[in-house]
Amino acid sequence: KLSCTKKENYWVMKEFILLGLTQQPELQLPLFFLFLGIYVVSMVGNLGLVVLIVLNPHLHTPISDCFELSPAHPNVLFSLQPLFHRSLLLLCHNPQNAAFFCWMFITLAGAWPCPLMNCFCYSKGTGASAFIVSEFTLMGLTDQPELQLPLFVLFLVNYTVTVMGNLSLMSLIFLNSNLHTPMYYFIFNLSFIDFCYSFVFTPKMLMSFVLEKNTISFRGCMTQLFFFCFFVNSESYVLTAMAYDRYVAICQPLLYKVVMSPGVCFMLMFASYLMGFAGAMAHTGCMIRLSFCDSNIIDHYMCDIFPLLQLSCSSIYVNELVSFIVVGTVITLSSLIILVSYAMILSNIIHMSSGKSWSKAMGTCGSHIITVSLFYGSGLLAYVKPSSAETVGQAVTWRRMALGNDSSVKEFILMGLTQRSELQLPLFFFFLGIYVVSMVGNLGLIVLIAFNPHLHTPMYYFLFHLSFTDLCYSSVITPKMLVSFMRQNILSHAECMTQLFFFCFLVIDECYILTAMAYDRYAAICKPLLYQVIMSYQVCHLMMVGAYMMGFVGSMAHVVCMLRLTFCDGNIINHYICDILPLLKLSCTSTAINELVVYIVVGVNVIVPSLTIFISYALILSNILGIHSAEGRSKAFSTCGSHVIAVSFFFGAAAFNYFKPSSASEDADKVSTIFYTIVGPMLNPLIYSIRNKDVHIALRKTLKKCIFT
DSSP states (O other): OOOEEEETTEEEEOOOOOOOSOOOHHHHHHHHHHHHHHHHHHHHHHHHHHHHHHHOGGGOSHHHHHHHTGGGOGGGTTTTGGGGHHHHHHHHHSGGGOOHHHHHHHHHHTTTHHHHHHHHHTTOOSOSOOOSOOEEEEOOSOOOHHHHHHHHHHHHHHHHHHHHHHHHHHHHHHHOGGGOSHHHHHHHHHHHHHHHHHHHHHHHHHHHHHOSSEEEEHHHHHHHHHHHHHHHHHHHHHHHHHHHHHHHHHHOGGGHHHHTOHHHHHHHHHHHHHHHHHHHHHHHHHHHTSOOOSOOEESSSSOOHHHHHTTOSSOOHHHHHHHHHHHHHHHHHHHHHHHHHHHHHHHHHHTOOOHHHHHHHHHHHHHHHHHHHHHHHHHHHHHSSOTTOOOHHHHHHHHHHHHHSOOOOSEEEEOOSOOOHHHHHHHHHHHHHHHHHHHHHHHHHHHHHHHOGGGOSHHHHHHHHHHHHHHHHHHHHHHHHHHHHHSOEEEEHHHHHHHHHHHHHHHHHHHHHHHHHHHHHHHHHHOGGGHHHHTOHHHHHHHHHHHHHHHHHHHHHHHHHHHTOOOOSOOEESSSSOOHHHHHTTOSSOOHHHHHHHHHHHHHHHHHHHHHHHHHHHHHHHHHHTOOOHHHHHHHHHHHHHHHHHHHHHHHHHHHHHSSOTTSOHHHHHHHHHIIIIIHHHHHHHHHHTTOHHHHHHHHHHHHHHHHO
């Protein structure tokens, strides 16, 4: 009974009764002596350690100060227990097995993650009823009964092999001193991550095969999400550190012991886990702020980010933005370092004269290449797939509909930039002015470069082609856009496909021209004595032919895939140009192939140019930092300044357009497209001519010739 004092209309509690660890009488006395012993050992041990450190001057070091804090930090011993939290939940989730002992032990084992989740849960300021959904139901891998038992056995064997394999590898490395090298240090951490990784989701997945309803609490789901993101991010950076280790071992063998010292290896692993923790906290923190009130059925075998976002009844814009930033950072940093490391390794291997050395170097990297390919390949297959990927039955249905009712669209209507009548006339004159400036600026720059021999250099050769591309770009996009401000803008199917072809061709072409210009700046600053040889006219011509060829191949791939579609639902394009994504929304046939082609073509034409530009400017920056003269540095920066601005504007606007959250409005899509399709071609001639003395001199000479003749 609780002792209470009645005051008016409410009761005030004066004392509480703790039920303790168990109510079974036969366990009371043994547990009393067990915990009494633990308490005595704890007090004597910690007090003795404190006294020893205080009374012995030779122990007055930073590590001893840390040991003095040990009584106040018992959770250090439990830092690894959350890894087993999910496994314990499997034993205790069933009501028949839900003994109070289980939940007590889970509370201890999860002593670190649960308070972490609680602080997020109870700090969410969304009112009295913050989390309407208190638990989720995991659908599992399949709902076909005949597959449940075979899949259970298959994944149970896989789980056992994974745990035993990684545990054995960790034991071998730990117990054999000849394996205490940087390479095996990283393998030890990789095995540890994979070992923990298995505990996070495999037991819960196995439950879905044997239980009729596989439920998981909200906090359990968030805990699983946290550790899933943590281990995925950490593994990405561990694989990156291993690539750097292989680069040093093969390319800098004499400095290997110095470069890959124990301190450096520890810092690399610490940074990997820190980046994993930061990414996991970002994802989990943003997920906890959401409200789930529509449904609690997760169509997956674990709590992953995107299946959870589909259940939210609040805005997921911040979550998608965080996903793009975190995933983009992880993929960009790790893949860039791995690619650069292996590019340098390959360059070094090619110069090896001995076949035995070549074979040994390749054998050293083979295992890591397979692991990286498997990890990133499966990740790309899981997350970078067409959003409209469908089953075979759905695809057959689409085809039957298309064949049975062939009422394909013969013309399209472009909605234009806006439907507000009061803005039509001002916007018409505004974009007409931009079009005139763009045409005059680019045409003027082409004429100046063509008629002034002192501008016949590689840099101005590329600038000539950039201006030509922008001139054509403006002619393809802007006139049709101006028509939409005056009247209904109708294009035939053939005209729309033609505009799409030249739009894709010129965009891809400009990517590679900007890439060639970055390489030209690298050769001019880092290899000035060999500049004329490296950037010969033949090389420049080949680079431009390559740029136009890449543009042609990419545009043909897009247009051919678009021509195979049937448009029967509507013919109104909510855009001012025939762009790929607005057209795909109108198709009544499967767009899976088109989306796959978009990923491949856009991926190649983004990764190759951006990687080349990034490496070029990294080498340029490294060279500039080695210049002692302030005047030399200033000249080098001014040489690259215009190109850096043009690249940032072009790729920045394009990245915002194609890598924005899916919840962004279509108006935002149209506005972002304006910057690299209309504003960019106008700004490029201004960027490259305003502070360019060579262009100023050429302009004066041309004007004098025109005046005096």
